[in-house]
Amino acid sequence: METGDEASLHPLKEARGHPYPHSRGVRESVSNLERIKNELLAQLRSDSKFSFVNTRVILRTGVNLREYTLEEAHDPVVVARVLKALGEQGFTFHGG
Amino acid sequence: MRRDVATAATEMARDSEAVADLARQLGGVDASAVLTFFDHRRDGAAIVGGLRDHFPLAEVIGCTTVGEFTERSYGTGGAVAVALSRHKVSRAASALASYEGGVVEGVRAAAERIGEKLGEDLRQCDPERYVGIVLLEAMKGKEEEANDALGRVAPFLSFVGGSAGDGLRFAETRVYAEGRESTDGAALLVLRMESPFSIVKTCSFTQREGASFRVTKADPARRIVYELDGKPIVAAYSAALGIPGDRLDGGVFSSHPLGLMIEGSPWIRTPQQVLPDGGIRFACQLVEGMRIDIMNTTDLIEDTGRAFAQAERAIGGRASGAVLFNCAYRRVDIEQKGLTGAFRQLLTFPTAGFHTYGESWLGHMNHTLVGLLIA
Secondary structure: OOOOOOOEEOOOOOOOOOOOOOHHHHHHHHOOHHHHHHHHHHHHOOHHHHHHHHHHHHHHHOOOOOOOOHHHHHOHHHHHHHHHHHHHOOOEEOOO | OOOOEEEEEEOOOOHHHHHHHHHHHHOOOOEEEEEEEEOOOOOHHHHHHHHHHHOOOOEEEEEEOOOEEEOOOEEOOOEEEEEEEOOOEEEEEEEEEEOOOOHHHHHHHHHHHHHHHHOOOHHHOOOOOEEEEEEEOOOOOOHHHHHHHHHHHOOOOOEEEEEOOOOOOOOOOOEEEOOEEEOOEEEEEEEEEOOOEEEEEEOOEEEEEEEEEEEEEEEHHHOEEEEEOOEEHHHHHHHHHOOOHHHOOHHHHHHOOEEEEEOOEEEEEOEEEEOOOOOEEEOOOOOOOOEEEEEEEOOHHHHHHHHHHHHHHHOOOOOOEEEEEEEHHHHHHHHHOOOHHHHHHHOOOOEEEEEEOOEEEOOEEOOOEEEEEEO
8 A cells, every 4th residue: 555644546556657637537446335345345355454444434425345236336426425325434536 | 291281270268368369369470460340349459459469560450249259159149250360461561441532532531541551552462462352341331332442442352351340239230440440441451462362252043034124214323222123123033033022021132132143253232121112222233224134043052062062163272261251141041041150161261250240342232241361
């Protein structure tokens, strides 16, 4: 994970050297649980740390980042709840 | 012979004598941390303060209970303690998180004080070397918020613990740290471990076939659920159990709580009461969208023994000590089924623990035993 006060998740880091191509792209990036899960795993680089964070997210929101439905994956309300729970643990998405 | 983990139990009526008895039993331990759990009718400030006097170089925390136990004792009305030596815990720091200015603010301030004492940012502490203990006040329903707050300050650190009790009177519970008492806060203790350790979490329930639901209407702040799968919860829950809705009582609730399945393990939420407005109040929050299962009971002794064995395998052999937090619902199960002796026989390592009003590890849960096992 990143060092510093808060670990940050940058969902658009992979956008070919252009971190924030347009605002719609930002919304698309953070509105998908699959991408949030992958970015979190990439940042934490530890399955056990991911389990800790994910368990707290499940207990808080009911959403399991390892086992979500297709409907949940793209539901903006669900995604917002997950982002809020992650944000409170210090994992923030730029633009999210 | 050096003692690394020592436990003590006393039934002395006078608190001053109880402290002396505990200290005598813990004598000879170069303690960095002492935890004590005692009956709610006792003077907690005198017990914790007395142990601080006997162990001036140790961090001392404590709380009231629904009963206390060690590997040699089991009962109510007494006091128990465990001392962890510097050989096992090289550094320790405790703080009282007062909720008077808000739960998140109180936990954050306490965590900062602990971090200053340790010279560490808790967020950056290695979760393989550091572990936390948390004792929570239980009457104000703030355990979920407190656990969330711990996730904010130290998302990778295990804080394992329990909600203080008051002998099933449900009036007032108290926690102690830094020589202070709180009826609206939590006692936090962070340990730097010099031996392997593991967290044990066990409950004795399995998913009931065909009884999986999604919570569709709830009031999490009041721990009330109104609907499962869009149907009134009393109708949905009682139909799944095949009993009339007016037959729901404490016995049914205790045998068939709801489980939130995470990585194959149920995190139990126990129903407490059918409300006049049709909702059911739980001892733990459920949120809308949560998928839950109605549970059936399994063998408490067999499951607990298996969990201890698994925790010991994780630390590479026999445990040298444990601090355990056992739900009061489990205490009732154990005593009603005549399993007290069998439960005590499972405690084959030095242990101090208490029966709780709720268990904590990453979040708040019910009807579970959690704890810390040390190699």
